[in-house]
Amino acid sequence: MIVEALTGSKVYFLWLGFLTILFLLGVFAYYQQLKFGLEVTNLSQIVSWGAYIANFTFLVGVAAAAVLMVVPAYVFKIPEVKEIVIIAEIMAFVALILCLMFIVVDLGDPLKSWHLIPYIGKLNFPQSVLAWDVIILNGYLLLNAHVPGYVLYQMYLGNEPKKKYYYPFVFLSIFWAISIHTVTAFLYSGLGGKPFWNSAILAPRFLISAFSAGPALLILVFYTINKVRYHFKVKVKVFKILKSIAAIAFPINLFLVFCEVFKEFYTDSAHVASARYLFTGLHGHNILVPYIWFAIIAQIFVITVFWVPKLRDNSKFLLPACVVGFIGIWIEKGMGLIIPGFLPSPHGIIVDYTPSITEIFVCLGIWSFGALLFTMMAKVAIEILNGKLRVK
Amino acid sequence: MEAGKRMEKVLEKSLNQKVKRRSFLKVFAAAAATSVVPVKEATAFSFSKYFQKHYKEMTEADKKKVFARITKEAKEKYNTSINISEPQAITGVKYAYCLNLKACNGSRMCVTACAEENNIDPDIGSYIKVLEMPIGTSNTERGDLFYDEHNLPKDGKYYLPTQCNQCDNAPCTKVCPVEATWKEKDGLVVIDYDWCIGCRYCQAACPYEARHFNFKEPKIDKSKLNTQQSYLSNRVRSKGVMEKCTFCLHRSREGQYPACLEACPTGARKFGNILDPKSEVAQIFKHKRVFVLKEELNTMPQFFYYFD
Amino acid sequence: MKYLLLFLIIPSLYAQVEIEQRLDIIKGFPCMKCHGSFVNKKSHFPLNTPHENIKLNHYKEINNCYFCHDRDNRNQLKLINGKKIAFNQGYKVCIQCHGEKNRDWKLGIHGKQVGSWSGKKYRYSCISCHEPHKPQFSKWIADPLPKYPWIDSARKGGH
Numbered sequence: 081m082i083v084e085a086l087t088g089s090k091v092y093f094l095w096l097g098f099l100t101i102l103f104l105l106g107v108f109a110y111y112q113q114l115k116f117g118l119e120v121t122n123l124s125q126i127v128s129w130g131a132y133i134a135n136f137t138f139l140v141g142v143a144a145a146a147v148l149m150v151v152p153a154y155v156f157k158i159p160e161v162k163e164i165v166i167i168a169e170i171m172a173f174v175a176l177i178l179c180l181m182f183i184v185v186d187l188g189d190p191l192k193s194w195h196l197i198p199y200i201g202k203l204n205f206p207q208s209v210l211a212w213d214v215i216i217l218n219g220y221l222l223l224n225a226h227v228p229g230y231v232l233y234q235m236y237l238g239n240e241p242k243k244k245y246y247y248p249f250v251f252l253s254i255f256w257a258i259s260i261h262t263v264t265a266f267l268y269s270g271l272g273g274k275p276f277w278n279s280a281i282l283a284p285r286f287l288i289s290a291f292s293a294g295p296a297l298l299i300l301v302f303y304t305i306n307k308v309r310y311h312f313k314v315k316v317k318v319f320k321i322l323k324s325i326a327a328i329a330f331p332i333n334l335f336l337v338f339c340e341v342f343k344e345f346y347t348d349s350a351h352v353a354s355a356r357y358l359f360t361g362l363h364g365h366n367i368l369v370p371y372i373w374f375a376i377i378a379q380i381f382v383i384t385v386f387w388v389p390k391l392r393d394n395s396k397f398l399l400p401a402c403v404v405g406f407i408g409i410w411i412e413k414g415m416g417l418i419i420p421g422f423l424p425s426p427h428g429i430i431v432d433y434t435p436s437i438t439e440i441f442v443c444l445g446i447w448s449f450g451a452l453l454f455t456m457m458a459k460v461a462i463e464i465l466n467g468k469l470r471v472k
Numbered sequence: 473m474e475a476g477k478r479m480e481k482v483l484e485k486s487l488n489q490k491v492k493r494r495s496f497l498k499v500f501a502a503a504a505a506t507s508v509v510p511v512k513e514a515t516a517f518s519f520s521k522y523f524q525k526h527y528k529e530m531t532e533a534d535k536k537k538v539f540a541r542i543t544k545e546a547k548e549k550y551n552t553s554i555n556i557s558e559p560q561a562i563t564g565v566k567y568a569y570c571l572n573l574k575a576c577n578g579s580r581m582c583v584t585a586c587a588e589e590n591n592i593d594p595d596i597g598s599y600i601k602v603l604e605m606p607i608g609t610s611n612t613e614r615g616d617l618f619y620d621e622h623n624l625p626k627d628g629k630y631y632l633p634t635q636c637n638q639c640d641n642a643p644c645t646k647v648c649p650v651e652a653t654w655k656e657k658d659g660l661v662v663i664d665y666d667w668c669i670g671c672r673y674c675q676a677a678c679p680y681e682a683r684h685f686n687f688k689e690p691k692i693d694k695s696k697l698n699t700q701q702s703y704l705s706n707r708v709r710s711k712g713v714m715e716k717c718t719f720c721l722h723r724s725r726e727g728q729y730p731a732c733l734e735a736c737p738t739g740a741r742k743f744g745n746i747l748d749p750k751s752e753v754a755q756i757f758k759h760k761r762v763f764v765l766k767e768e769l770n771t772m773p774q775f776f777y778y779f780d
Numbered sequence: 781m782k783y784l785l786l787f788l789i790i791p792s793l794y795a796q797v798e799i800e801q802r803l804d805i806i807k808g809f810p811c812m813k814c815h816g817s818f819v820n821k822k823s824h825f826p827l828n829t830p831h832e833n834i835k836l837n838h839y840k841e842i843n844n845c846y847f848c849h850d851r852d853n854r855n856q857l858k859l860i861n862g863k864k865i866a867f868n869q870g871y872k873v874c875i876q877c878h879g880e881k882n883r884d885w886k887l888g889i890h891g892k893q894v895g896s897w898s899g900k901k902y903r904y905s906c907i908s909c910h911e912p913h914k915p916q917f918s919k920w921i922a923d924p925l926p927k928y929p930w931i932d933s934a935r936k937g938g939h
Contacts, residue, residue: 117711118670119687124930125596128672128685188670188685188712191522195650195669202526202651202667210649210673272769273643273679350611364936426681426766427603427634428613431933562898570889580923587926597926617925618935624920687929727896737920738909739892751897752888759884780890 081236084463085456091308092459099452106445109438110185118188120438124431127422131435131443132186134414138293139179140264141286141413143220145294146172147257148325149318154250160317166228166461167305168298172257173224174454179217181446209266220260223253232464237471261286268421276354276421281340286413288333293409295326296382296402303399305462312466323398327386330405334379337412357430358420365423365430372416378408518545521710526651527664527703535703538666542707549708550692554699556707559725561658567719567774568659568746568753569730570762571633574780575740578602578624578631585735586635589720590706591698593690599717600635600732601681610777612680612765630779634765635732636661636682636717637773644674644683653714658725659774660718662704670712679766680773683716719743746774797888798895800905802867809867811854837914839877848873848912874906 113120123130149168152161184190195201196214205211227246234241265283272278299322302314344355356362361369382405384391391397423430435443463469520541525534539556546554580602587598603615607628615632625631638661645653645661652668655661675683689711701707702722709715720730724743733741744751753776756762762776803809836842850858857865857873865872875882884890888903895901906912925931 117686117688119595119929121687123687124933125675125681125684125928126930126934128675183671186671188672188714189668189710192650192667192669195526195652195667202529204649204651208647208649208673210647210671214649267673271643271647271677272771273677273766350613353613422676424613426612426679427601427615427617429617429930429934431930432936565898572889577917577920578922579920580925583926584923594927595929597928602922618931619922621922621924622919624922724897727898729894729897734894736892739890739904742889744897748898752893755887756889759887759889780884 081460081464081469084460084469088459092455095455096452099448099455102448103445103452105441106443106448109441109445112438113185113442114190120436122433122436122439124433126425126429126431127419127433129186129418129422130433131415131439132182134418135443135446136179136182136186137264137286137418138410138414139175139182140217140261141290141409142294142297143172143175143179143224144257144261144287144290145298146224147254148291148294148322149298150250150254150257152321154247155254158317158321160315161321163465164302164314164318166231166465167301167458169224169228169253170457170461171298171301171454173221173228174450174457176217176221176224177453178446178450180221181449182443185442185446209263209270212263213260213267216256216260216263220253220256223249223256227253228461232461235464236469258287261290268417273426274421275351277417279340279343281336285333285336285340288329288336289409289413291329292326292333292379293406293413295322295329296405296409298322299326299402300399300406301458303395305458309462311468312462323386323392326405327383327392330379330383330386333409334376334383337376353424354420357423358416362424363430365432367432367434368416368419371411375408375411375416378404379412382408521666524666526667528654539703542703546708550694550697552694552697552699554697554701554707557700557702557722558704559702559722561656561660562725563657564747565745566659566747567638567724568744569638569719569775570742570753570756570760571775571777572740572742572780573630573632573777575738576602576631576633576736577738578604578619578629579737580621581735581737582633582732582741585731586717588696589698589723589731590715590717591690591692591701591708592684592715593686593688593692593709595687596684596690596715599682599684599715600633602631602633604629605632610763610765632777633732634680634682635775636719637680637764637771637775638719640772640774641770643677643679643769643771647673647677649673660721660724661716662718662721663714663716664704665707665709665713665715668713670714672714674714679769679771683714685714686711796899797893797901797903799868799871799903800908802870802905802907805908806867809855815854834913837916838912870912871906874910874912878906 109120121130121132146168149161149165152158153165154162184193187193196203196211198205198215203211203214205215227249230246231241262283265286268274268277269279269282299319302318302322305312306314341355341359344352353362357365358368358372360366382401385397385401386392391401419433460469518541520537524530524538530538535558539558542556543554546552583598583600583602586592586600587594590599592598601617603612603617604619604626605612605615607630610632612632612634619626619629638655638659640655640659642655642661645655648654649671650667650669653661653663653674670685672685675685686709690709692708697708698706700722705718705721720728720732723730729743730741733743742752742756744753746753746757748754756776756778760778760780762778764773764776766773808814836845842848848857850856850864853864855867857867857870859865859873860876871882871885875885881890885903885906888901891906891909892904893901928934
């Protein structure tokens with residue numbers, strides 16, 4: 081299997097090489113952070129969570145979105161989806177690894193991470209939602225390591241995977257996927273001191289935006305697989321299902337954003353300050369305004385593409401729509417959620433936060449590690465799925 | 473350094489934004505530095521700190537070892553002998569702090585005294601922030617931290633110092649994933665700095681900006697170091713951990729007033745045991761009309777404000 | 781009987797509090813050193829003492845020094861009812877009018893009080909903050925704001 085991961089065409093190696101370089105730059109940048117502390121980022125006492133936690137939050141959604149393939153495959157037993165559901169599960173696995181990496185790079189003292197292990201450390205379960213998140217994310221990681229791992233390995237050995245060893249875990253993972261993103265949303269929505277986040281609608285917003293960005297990414301991944309693997313095709317039915325989900329999820333997402341915007345601006349209480357900072361700028365600070373409006377307009381564009389049959393079946397529109405939709409959700413849920421939560425501070429202070437160069441390189445390093453891991457794992461998985469890779 | 477400056481300009485142009493000089497140059501400088509002899513200033517890396525137990529689970533022997541390590545580190549870093557104490561909560565005591573907003577004139581002498589008493593890194597500054605508030609509001613978001621230092625107090629304004637409220641229903645202790653922060657029996661919310669992993673969830677949860685993070689290794693002026701330290705309050709922290717006001721635990725548990733109270737030139741600050749009916753704070757509750765900040769959040773602060 | 785109890789309780793309340801002794805701080809005491817040998821001799825002006833620049837601006841009814849100062853013995857003060865007061869109990873002059881502040885001050889909740897919250901306290905007297913001749917406070921200059929790294933970003937834009 082390792083040989084399979086490390087052999088391929090010139091393009092494959094160029095892609096892996098590019099990702100490896102980015103990853104190594106990320107490692108170097110993180111080393112600076114370990115050495116000097118988080119002062120190498122642009123985080124401050126006012127905006128104490130930034131790019132790392134924004135990426136973490138977004139990636140939990142990507143991981144949860146694997147359920148959108150698992151349900152058609154195992155509950156509705158659609159054969160075209162069943163063929164490729166493993167790839168979605170691998171994507172979830174990789175996304176979770178990236179989530180854990182983003183958490184580790186955000187910690188002030190990562191060598192003390194063992195304090196989070198129950199019994200060995202002192203995990204504040206069940207009072208701290210972050211403690212719940214630690215357990216739930218790692219549980220989902222194990223689920224998404226076991227199911228594709230077991231199935232692929234059995235197929236690699238030439239055996240039929242035994243249902244009793246993975247079916248229960250598949251059904252568990254359906255509920256678990258919903259809970260990982262709900263718990264991550266609860267991290268924010270349970271904080272009374274941050275009125276921008278302290279909203280019941282946050283958990284539904286998280287799930288719907290995950291179900292928007294997830295299909296967009298899956299469409300792009302499956303399209304790429306169809307382009308580069310001649311003897312393995314993701315069937316049209318899969319794309320149809322993903323497009324249908326995205327065509328419903330994006331509008332619901334915009335609707336929920338609108339609900340939030342209405343409540344903020346119509347009530348016009350003192351708590352509207354953070355929403356004002358995000359959508360209109362506040363007291364001369366307006367760096368996030370173009371980004372959030374781009375995200376909104378991007379989603380309107382995406383909805384148009386997914387609702388017009390001529391457009392959604394035309395890859396010239398579909399693919400840019402998926403890219404733009406993915407980025408739009410990233411902005412709205414990542415930077416567009418985390419940063420305004422802190423601003424203005426309880427003492428009315430507003431600072432401008434954009435990630436520093438070091439932060440950007442660490443983030444790029446982690447994303448490229450994910451792309452690297454996913455590329456190699458997906459390649460191996462595809463070769464096993466199409467019967468080409470078997471134990472000698 | 474020249475190459476660094478050139479690279480910076482290139483990146484600035486392509487990213488269309490000002491590169492944060494410090495972080496970028498550090499990246500470049502460190503690349504050069506790593507190949508040279510290690511700088512003497514490099515922080516002494518102590519392994520034992522990472523295997524240490526949680527303070528509440530330490531035995532007396534553990535504590536002895538830990539205090540010896542801290543004293544040794546201080547000697548190495550500052551060439552000074554320090555005293556590490558761990559004064560225990562006094563039974564029958566629950567601390568309350570009362571602040572007379574009529575008397576406060578925005579002098580910020582409490583801010584300065586706090587910084588010196590608690591060995592705080594200058595980037596964090598102090599655990600106390602004084603806001604210039606317009607008369608007619610108690611919404612701290614309308615306060616001005618950057619008020620003009622002259623001609624205080626200004627007409628139409630009052631001055632509101634804020635610090636940790638040692639909440640009875642603290643959101644920070646609720647959210648800490650590793651229980652590195654907790655509320656002691658005498659009401660003080662404390663942090664075990666060696667247990668804190670630096671996730672900053674408590675800082676996100678606090679509605680009062682009372683928790684502070686060490687983004688870098690604290691640089692304390694050797695001559696200004698306060699050598700009377702305690703494990704849970706003013707000992708020097710390391711990079712990557714949280715810190716906050718502890719009502720000067722090392723002083724209050726020995727019967728003394730916090731440093732901010734002693735520094736206040738107008739006697740606006742009052743501190744003591746709310747359970748003692750003869751204490752100043754109990755008398756303030758009897759005779760004055762006190763309020764707390766953000767009461768609707770039900771954090772139950774133990775820091776009370778009143779107008780005289 | 782109740783007076784006996786008061787006799788016991790009040791000292792025990794005060795035993796824990798030491799009030800600032802003004803005589804430790806006042807320069808030029810005893811006053812009769814100078815005031816004993818002359819009374820209102822204009823030829824001795826200008827004096828080079830703190831008295832020179834005193835402008836009385838306390839309350840319009842208080843328009844001469846002997847409202848509070850004993851004309852015959854400058855080493856002490858006097859109350860409206862004629863009773864003589866030592867400088868160390870100078871607060872007794874203030875509380876003739878400022879009754880509510882007196883209550884608060886005696887409880888330790890008005891004015892500065894340092895020492896130990898659980899033990900002996902040192903209470904500043906009225907005059908250490910309030911200049912009795914001109915009690916209006918002058919304007920203060922605050923200590924500088926700490927140099928937060930984020931201060932430049934926070935100060936840009938209006939507030």
